[in-house]
Each structure stands twice: as C-alpha cells, then as structure tokens.
Amino acid sequence: MTELRSLRKTRRTRDARRDGEFSPRRKVPRLHERPWKSGASAPRPGARRIGFSPRGAQGLKAGFLSWVPNAALKGPLFHAGVPGRALTTLLLAVCFVIQTHAQVTFDRLLNSTKEPQNWLTYSGDYSGRRFSSLDQINTTTVHSLAAKWVYQTGATGKLETTPLVVDGILYATAQDDRAFALDTRTGRPIWMYQYPVPADIRPCCGHVNRGLAILGAKVFLGTLDAHVVALDAKTGSVVWNVTAADYRNGYSFTVAPLAVKNLVVIGVSGGEYGVRGFIDAYDAATGERKWRFYTVPAPGEPGHESWEGDSWKVGGAPAWNTGTYDAATNQIFWPTGNPAPSNRGAGRAGDNLYSNSLLALNADTGKLDWYFQFTKHDEHDWDATQVPVMLEAGGKHLIAQANRNGFFYVLDRATGKLVSANAYGKITWSDHKDSEGRPVAKAEASPTLEGHTVCPGALGTTNFMAPSFDPQTTLFYVTARDQCDIFSTAPQPYEAGHAYYGSAYFPSEEAEPYRGFLKAIDPATGEIKWKFEHTSPTWSGVLATAGGLVFTGDAEGNFVALDAASGKPLWHFQMGSAVYAAPMAFAVDGKEYVAIAAGSAIYAFALP
C-alpha cells in the first residue's frame, strides 16, 4: 500500500509538471500552504483530491463560486439560456478541476436536489423519482450527444448497477460483487474492490448487484452471500463487514442499500428459497445492526394470522429493491416481494402479510407505521419490489408504484390508503375491485396442475427496472411488457437452501408475441399519455431530465433519448448489449453526462 501511495504521488507530480503549461494551475499554492477561502467548499482535513490537477485550482474555483454564488449550479447546467451558456464557457475556461467535498453527510443526502451535479442515492434522491435537473443535454442539443468514455468492468452476466457520483468520482458495482471508483471525466479507475464471493452461492435469477449507498466517507455494498460491507470511499478498503444471514439457506443481497441518517438500510433477497424476509438497518460507523423488520410476522405479532400453520417460517417476502425516504415523517418506504413458494398458494392460506406490500417504517426504530398489500396471497410471483416514488399533487403527499401485477397504484403517503389503481398493461387476473378500490384476483387465475394462461406473466408488467417521475411534465415513466405465461403447479417440499417455487411458468405460445414499451403515465388519472414500443421487451430503467428528455435502454443494445412530452425518439447510440440497468446523470467541469451500464461496461455520454 505504501508503495502504491508513493507511486501515485510520483505520477501526480509528473502529471502536474506535464500540465504545467496551464499557468493558472501551476501558480496556485498547495492546500497546506494556503487556507481555503470558501468554508462551504473546503475539504475536511485529510481529504485527498482526485484527478491530476494541482490542488490550488480548486481554491480558484471555490473563490470563483463564492464570487458568483449559485452560478455554477443554477446557471449553465440548469437553464439553456444564453447567459447560462456564456457562464458555462467562462467556467470551463477557469475550472479544470473537480470540486471535492470530503463527506457525504445526511444533510447532503436530504438536499441532494441542490447538487444535481452529483447522484447520491440509487434513485438520485430520497423521493425515488430518478430525475435530474441538469438540462445542458436537452431536446435541442441531444442530437450531438456522444460517448465520452466506456469502462469495461470485466464481469460477465447482467450488469444492473446504477452508479453514484460524488464530486467527480463515480462509484459502482458489478454483478460479481466488485465495487469500483472512476474518474468521471475519463472513466479511468481509481480503485477496485472484489468481494470474495463463496463458490457455492446459488442466488435466484443470476448473480446481480444494483449498486452502492454512500454516507460519510464510506460506500456500502450488499453481497450475494448476505453480508453488508463498508468500504473506504477513497481507497476501496474494507472498513467493516457484517453477516446479515446465512447464504446457505438462500439469503442474499442484490439491492443498492439506502443511507438514512446514520443508518445503512438494506433488504434481503431469497423469495425463491423460502427465506423469512427482512429489512435491516446498520450503524454506518460501526456496522452494528440497529434494527431489523421481519416482513413475515412471527406468532403473536400483527399479521401473523395471515399465514397457515408454520408456513410463515419459510414465507419469503424478500425486500430486494431500494426504497425511499420521507424526512417530513421520518418514514422509510420499502417494497416487498413474493410469498414462498412463489407460485403455489396451497399450504399458506391467507393474505400472507407483508408479502407484495409497501411498508412505511419508522427510520429510527424500524417499526411499522402502515402497509399496503398490492397482491394478496400471490401465486404468480408478482413481487411488489418496484421503486416506490414520492409525489406531491393537489396538496397531497402521495406515493406511486407501477406494480408488477399490471396496476399503477397511487397511495396517500401519510396513511397508506389507496387513492387509485389503474391497469397500465395487459392483465387478465382481475376483473373487479373491492370497496377500497383494490383490484381483486379472480379465483380462476390460480395456477393449475395442467397449467393455464394468465396475464401478466411471472416477469410482470414491469419488474426491477427503475421508473422515473418528471416534475416538469408530471408524468411517470416506466418500462412495461405485455407477456402472458402458462402457470402450472408443481408441489415442492421445503428444503433449506433449495429452490422453492411450487410451480412452473413458461411463456404461453397461444398468446400474442411479447411486447415491450416505455409508457408515460399521468399519476393523477392513470391515463397513459404516450407509449414508445421497443422491438422486444427490455429490462432497462428510465431517467427523466430537465432537458425535456427521457433516457432508456433497449434489449437490442440501444441507449435512447426520447422527448419527455411526446415519446418521440430524438437520439440513440448502439452499445452492443442488451440493457439491464437504469441511467443516471451527473456533471463535472461544467459538462453534463448521462451514464448507463450495458453488457460488461459503463458508458458515459456528453455533448462535444
């Protein structure tokens, strides 16, 4: 390590010399020689700058920023107007250097919309809307968008990661539980950490990981063998590593954790193994577990009566996608997955709480405030693990989810009461609603021994692919598919660590060919304002930006920018591999980037 450090130091000096012709850089004194002028921008003691430019230039930028407060944030990147562009040019001329904050405080996470150059959580902010207020890349300029760099992770399989970006450094994961940090301007790696994944893990649905959380000076990784690992954000060294559950019984983590206050919140995978699902919160400083909420209640707890006999012990209800957080009520909203066995209800009579639900948990204690169950007593593997998105409409605090069962649900965030539920894809499982407006399953939708066709299929109308809500168009964008499956029962005994489905499903040949869409839903009415049909169904998530654009990927390998208002494709780039990840946006040196993972690589795009 010491050798490595000295090597880095040598390189830095050499690069600084090579760059010496840029006089502003060279003349600025080193950090320890000169105090910072802008307290707000000054790094904490011990902070190491990234990139190859001399430290002092940061001070220059800090000084410049204090001279034109907010200009860097609100001017060039937020508005495409002429003064903004002029300012961009000015900034670009002066600021070659990335501004680094040392710590990602909870306060910064809470106010992440104030620093749109960064992407601090899985969904970009606590509301889960995956919206970037950057607008340099917009409907007018997007035609000249071009790939700036590609980083090959070296991992094979499905890359589902959403990168985080903090002050010029990009942090992401690959499916084999590696984590890495890149220079956002060049894609060059700063560090790489490979978690030692046991050879005998058998996670459901492949080896995947959807990303990291960041808090303080650490990034947090959930692993395929159900560990939570804290890494030093500057080096990738392990700070702590705790075991959440025994992977040999089918527990794993694939989710990007969510940092809230001083906690790292994470939900477990394993619904296909008969796990007992849970959501955990760990002290970010020490790794000590502060609370655990079991998504399947034990005897004596409310909701336990919704399970037959001992079925609760292997009841599933995993929590494998990232939730959201409302600071106003201190509630974490976290979605849960299918009851186990996933496709056979016999032996687990009842609603099977809290499977396929949205949970509102007190962030400090993990205590349940309210829940809403989307699919009761599920027999079709319709996990409700889609990102719940917080919206404000008509003075109401709402939370919306495009559910795997084919309905778009809007709930009152304060109470968990249903506001509306509208189908946004092809469904045959429900033909009426109950008195509260919830879609009710038809009895004949249950799988049979011979098998019969139900829509949507087991993969759902949507799945883990992250949606986006655009506060400018007030539309909710979601990747959707129309596919029906034949569901047939296949009774299976529970055996620890073994697959536990109780049924088989396969595509129905009699049904229409499978179709994939990007749909723009008006949350107020449930109406589909526009849809863009893909050549075949995609697993890509969606990003909306203030540039009036929606970005998504397709199964044919294209990264596509569409007009957020109309759905018209405006730009595309062929990345050479089907997309299983969601895009995100960031800015560095006054330049907006959009990034997405595809194949084994992370691609970053910007204007020339």
Next chain:
Amino acid sequence: MSLTIRPERRGFFFASVCLGFVLLATAACIADDRNPFAGDAKAAKAGEYEFRINCALCHGLGAHGGGRGPDLTRAHKKHAHSDAELFQVISNGIAGTVMPANGTNGQGVGMTDKEIWQIITYIRSVEVKAPVNPSGNAAHGRLLFYGEANCSLCHMAEGKGGRVGPELTSVGGSRTRDAIIDSVRNPSRRLAWGLTESTKEFPQEYETITAVTADGKEIKGVALNEDNFSVQIMDTSEEIHLLEKDKLRSFTKSRESLMPVYTAALLSDKDLDDIVAFLISVGAK
C-alpha cells in the same frame, strides 16, 4: 460437479504416485456417475415437478417435446445415452444449441445435483422403451426435399439448399415429429428462431419484412435482425439489405411467414411423413 479429474493440477513430480490415486478417483467417479435414485418412483415424482420448473419451457410439460426442445420420451437421445451423460448435458448444456447450462437460463436458481438426478429418474420413467418406427420413407423424403416439394429452395440440409429459411440439418434431432409437421402445415403459427444474441432475452424470429426505400424500391424478405432504428434483411434472392428505418419510405413487419402453407392438397400426409423421416435420419447423425 466434482466428477472431473484435472491432471494439470497435479505436479509433474507426483506423476507416478498419482497414477494410483487417479485409478482410485476414476473408480469413485464411476460410483458418482450412477443415478442414486434409479427406478425410485418417489424420486421420479419429485423429478417431474423439477422438470416442470426447469425443463418444460422447451421440452413440454410431459417431456414430449415442445416447440424448442426434443421429445425426451424417445429412448434414443442424440446427445446423451447413459444417466451420467444426461447429467453432464443438464449441468453443462449443449454447445451450439439453445440447451443452456444448469442455472443459466434466466429462470430460477438452477438445480442441485440431487434434483438433476431426480429429473433423470423422471425422464427414464416416461421413456417409450421401443424406438419409434419412422413411419416415412427417408429416401423418398430426401428426393422430395431437394426436388419437387421445393423445400431446399429456401432451406439447407447437410450443406445443400437455400438460405432464406432456417437451416434444417439438426432439426430432426432437436424437434419432435409433431412440431416439424406443424411447422410445415402452419408455418406462421410459431416462427422459427434466428439469431440469438448472448445478452438478449429473446432471439430474432423469422419475421417477414417489407420495406420501401426512399427511391421507391420494395424489398421483401426475412429479418436477420432488427432494432428500433435499423433492420437487416435477406430477400428471397438471398441478397442481404442493411437498412436504416428513418431513411425508408415505409416499413412493415409481419408474423405471416414467407414460407408457403403446405396444405394436404399441396403435400400429402404420406409425402410429408417421408420428408420428416428424412429430416429425422439427418438429425440423428
């Protein structure tokens, strides 16, 4: 699977010592290769459910084959005869075919060794012991295929024939008789798979494309590949056209196959049987 012996791991220094170990290990392997559940009806039942979960997608609910996978109730299997060979095929897949390795088909978590043996036990329990008599005359079928039935105008088998339709050398080994007959009588009911890309969920199908270029030229053919912005077509003269959709005057895609519907009036049941017998004889090689 722990059946493989890896001599390269053993040091040169130990070569002579290891000979004995290798012999012992080989004996152990033979023991491991035996199905521990052979003939066990309970294991066969468990295997039937595992089969539904893991295999029925392509091989059909009763292992009678589906549109994508061969009929496993046939006593003669192309890629595996012994239980040990079946175990290998299920574990590792079959290179060059759509048969995936265990746990890699994107559905579920894969099977344990025990579950694979249960599935093999199930397959054995449903096998039709007597080999199915090919009802047709393969020699006559060959004449028809390359001759008056016009199959080889579009389809290739054993290196001879056209390129517009799917290559059929292996189809007799991987598809059921019923599936082949169905695809001749109802070619549009289930379009054949074309290009399969490693990261993509669905393969390209033999869809019919009609495109009109900016200068008014109409191109009709099968899709070699397609995305939202471009399409690669082979027309009936086997010319390849690489087209950008936004430069076309019109673009239409149809799931009506370019292959004509071979009704009984066009091709008798007997002649079709002969052609199927020919394809099965080629596919079995």
